[in-house]
Amino acid sequence: MTRTIDEILADARGRLERLDPGTAHAEAREGAILVDIRPAAQRADEGEVPGALIVERNVLEWRFDPASQARLPEATGHDVRVIVLCSEGYTSSLAAASLHDLGLTRATDVVGGFKAWRAEGLPATGGAGG
Numbered sequence: 001m002t003r004t005i006d007e008i009l010a011d012a013r014g015r016l017e018r019l020d021p022g023t024a025h026a027e028a029r030e031g032a033i034l035v036d037i038r039p040a041a042q043r044a045d046e047g048e049v050p051g052a053l054i055v056e057r058n059v060l061e062w063r064f065d066p067a068s069q070a071r072l073p074e075a076t077g078h079d080v081r082v083i084v085l086c087s088e089g090y091t092s093s094l095a096a097a098s099l100h101d102l103g104l105t106r107a108t109d110v111v112g113g114f115k116a117w118r119a120e121g122l123p124a125t126g127g128a129g130g
Contacts, residue, residue, distance in 0.1 A: 009090065012097035016108045021117040024083050024110045028052075032081040033074050035060070037095055038114065042087060046114055047127025052085065060084075060095050065102050078103040089113040 003011075019027065028034040028051070036043065036052040037060055048054075053074065055063050062070040066077050074080065082099055084107065086092035092109035099107035110117060118124045 009093060012093045015097050015100055016093060018089075018093070018111045019083060019108055020111050021120045021122055024085070024117070025122050027081065027083060032083050034083045034085060036085045036114070037092060038086055043127075045127055046087060047118060047124045049085065049114070049117060050123050050125055057086075057091060057095055061098055061102060064099055064104060064107075079106060080104060082107040084109040085117065086113045088115055 024032075024034065034049060034052045035055050036049060037055060037057040038046070039056055043054070053072075055072070059070070062068045063072045064075045064080070064082060065071055066075050068075070082096070082104060084092040084096045084099070086095070086109070089110060089112045092113060096107045096109040112119070114124075118127075
C-alpha cells in the first residue's frame, strides 16, 4: 500500500491536539517543553524562540525516548508535554506523531510553526524580524 505525504500528514495530525502559537506559548510558560526542530541555518535566517530547546529533527526520537541512552535530561518519562515547533507546522506534525509512536502521547505541535509564532508577535529573536 502506498500513501502520499498529504495522507501521512493528515494521519499524523489526526492523532494530535495541535496548538495555536498563543496557547503553545502559554503552555511553555507553565512548564511544557517547547522544542525547535529547525536546522541551524533556518533558525539563523528566520529567528528563534528564547528558551526553546533546540533539538534538530534528525535526532528528536533519540533525545526524547526515556529508554534511550542518548536521551535529554528533560526526557523524564512518557508523560512529558512536548510541543514541537518547525518553520510552518508541517514537519512538526510528523515529528510529534513520531513521539506519539514512542509513547509520548502528550506531544503535539504548533499550527503554522515559527512563522505563525512570529506573526502573532510572540517572543522571538534574530532573523528577518529581529
